[in-house]
Amino acid sequence: MLDQELLRPSLKEGGVKATKSYDLDKLIYVGFFGGILPVLALGTVNAVWLRADKKRTMLLLTAGLTVLAARFAAIVATGEEGAAFVHSRLAGIVMAFAYRFALKKRYRLHTVLQGEHKSMAKAGLVGVVAGFVAEAVLIRLGEGIHHVTHTG
Amino acid sequence: MSHIPDDFHAAWREALYYYEIGRHEQARAAFLELLPYAPDDGMLLYYLAACAFQLDETDEAERFVREALRNGCDGEMALSLLGAICMRKEAYVEAEECLLHALSLNPQNAGIMAQYAFLMLKTGYEEKARRLMREALRLDPENETVLHYHFFFQRAFDEKAGQEQTIRQYMHVAESDVDKLTKLGLAALDREDYREARECFRQAFLLEPTNRDLLRVLEEVDRVSHPIFFPNRLMQKMGGPIVWWLGFLALMTLLRRMEWYGTAAVTAIAYVLLCVYTWISPVVYKLFRKMMR
Numbered sequence: 001m002l003d004q005e006l007l008r009p010s011l012k013e014g015g016v017k018a019t020k021s022y023d024l025d026k027l028i029y030v031g032f033f034g035g036i037l038p039v040l041a042l043g044t045v046n047a048v049w050l051r052a053d054k055k056r057t058m059l060l061l062t063a064g065l066t067v068l069a070a071r072f073a074a075i076v077a078t079g080e081e082g083a084a085f086v087h088s089r090l091a092g093i094v095m096a097f098a099y100r101f102a103l104k105k106r107y108r109l110h111t112v113l114q115g116e117h118k119s120m121a122k123a124g125l126v127g128v129v130a131g132f133v134a135e136a137v138l139i140r141l142g143e144g145i146h147h148v149t150h151t152g
Numbered sequence: 153m154s155h156i157p158d159d160f161h162a163a164w165r166e167a168l169y170y171y172e173i174g175r176h177e178q179a180r181a182a183f184l185e186l187l188p189y190a191p192d193d194g195m196l197l198y199y200l201a202a203c204a205f206q207l208d209e210t211d212e213a214e215r216f217v218r219e220a221l222r223n224g225c226d227g228e229m230a231l232s233l234l235g236a237i238c239m240r241k242e243a244y245v246e247a248e249e250c251l252l253h254a255l256s257l258n259p260q261n262a263g264i265m266a267q268y269a270f271l272m273l274k275t276g277y278e279e280k281a282r283r284l285m286r287e288a289l290r291l292d293p294e295n296e297t298v299l300h301y302h303f304f305f306q307r308a309f310d311e312k313a314g315q316e317q318t319i320r321q322y323m324h325v326a327e328s329d330v331d332k333l334t335k336l337g338l339a340a341l342d343r344e345d346y347r348e349a350r351e352c353f354r355q356a357f358l359l360e361p362t363n364r365d366l367l368r369v370l371e372e373v374d375r376v377s378h379p380i381f382f383p384n385r386l387m388q389k390m391g392g393p394i395v396w397w398l399g400f401l402a403l404m405t406l407l408r409r410m411e412w413y414g415t416a417a418v419t420a421i422a423y424v425l426l427c428v429y430t431w432i433s434p435v436v437y438k439l440f441r442k443m444m445r
Contacts, residue, residue, distance in 0.1 A: 006284055007255055010277050011248045017276030018244075028393070029431070051276070097394040105310065112308040113274050 019110040020049040023117040024100050030124045031092030037134050038127030039092045040064040043099035050106040060102060064095050075142030084139055160186055171199060174328030176206040177362050194225030202233055208364055213237050228254045232264050244275050262288045263297030270301045296325045303335060307342065315339060330356045346377035380437045384430045
């Protein structure tokens with residue numbers, strides 16, 4: 001027997017909850033040019049748009065932030081930035097792949113149903129520039145902390 | 153149809169035939185010829201709306217279908233079409249009203265149930281959508297419309313095996329060769345069999361040269377299957393960029409261990425060039441198309 005619940009309107013009260021997504025294949029460019037920070041930001045936004053599993057989204061974000069924190073701690077401990085800039089870009093590329101892989105199913109659903117992706121050009125560019133600035137600040141901050149704790 | 157004089161029954165059947173085999177341009181011309189003789193025939197107005205809808209003229213389709221509803225056209229059919237028109241206009245709330253109204257007239261209409269299921273899926277009510285689709289399949293597992301939407305459900309959820317079976321069933325019941333070829337083409341595209349996909353869409357396009365959607369898909373298939381994108385396809389086929397990247401790292405470690413620095417350098421340069429090429433290949437393709445014009 002047909003469940004009458006199924007024939008009750010959903011959109012009038014619940015609203016349209018269509019998924020949104022960037023072209024996820026482009027996230028790797030953001031990783032290559034902008035490092036790990038903009039990838040985490042855009043990847044998390046995209047995961048929320050696709051209504052991906054919340055646990056998975058949090059896990060990816062936590063993993064990325066842990067890597068970032070570990071590298072920052074290394075700068076604080078040694079007082080030298082080393083190849084932090086390059087490491088961030090490598091981690092950004094890895095995270096871009098991780099998002100692409102983890103969101104595969106939801107991305108497929110979105111692509112078949114909505115048939116279009118939002119352009120990442122603007123957000124990507126802003127992300128790359130902001131990532132640069134944030135990284136420079138973090139590196140100086142790390143060196144500063146090392147300096148203060150080791151001379152003071 | 154009742155208002156059309158008997159002499160026109162042959163013309164009516166001809167128009168209907170064109171419509172059923174998917175020749176919408178010809179069908180519309182034939183229906184339009186009948187219009188002066190029966191300007192307030194609900195069914196005629198409905199078919200004019202359906203033709204306009206298939207030919208991507210959404211506003212005209214909406215005008216005709218509303219006229220059809222006013223002139224006593226079969227409610228279920230016309231409301232379903234109006235629902236589809238609203239969906240194309242992204243007026244989803246109104247689309248839901250139309251489809252639920254149609255279902256209230258006949259809750260056993262499996263095709264409209266499937267259409268409503270697809271609307272729910274598209275607007276983010278996935279669980280409800282799945283339940284509606286199950287119900288539609290229970291009501292009529294061999295209905296053309298149900299199979300059409302079921303095929304898109306299976307594509308969306310990436311159920312490859314089920315997809316093949318749905319297509320086989322669809323081939324038995326579908327009227328229009330264009331619809332059949334489009335489904336075969338999409339399935340081939342999902343399998344990344346571009347040659348097969350191109351052939352399907354090309355044949356469909358030959359049957360219906362006015363269909364702009366088909367032209368767009370054909371151009372897209374031509375694009376992704378072009379030799380310029382060969383490195384991209386190779387990379388995708390062999391595990392994707394991440395596998396290549398990991399393989400590259402492993403190879404570099406190995407070469408360094410063996411102190412083959414020359415080989416390592418050449419490999420690194422080749423890898424970077426390949427990566428850069430796969431990134432800029434869309435630009436190369438655009439330039440190539442421009443030069444060919």
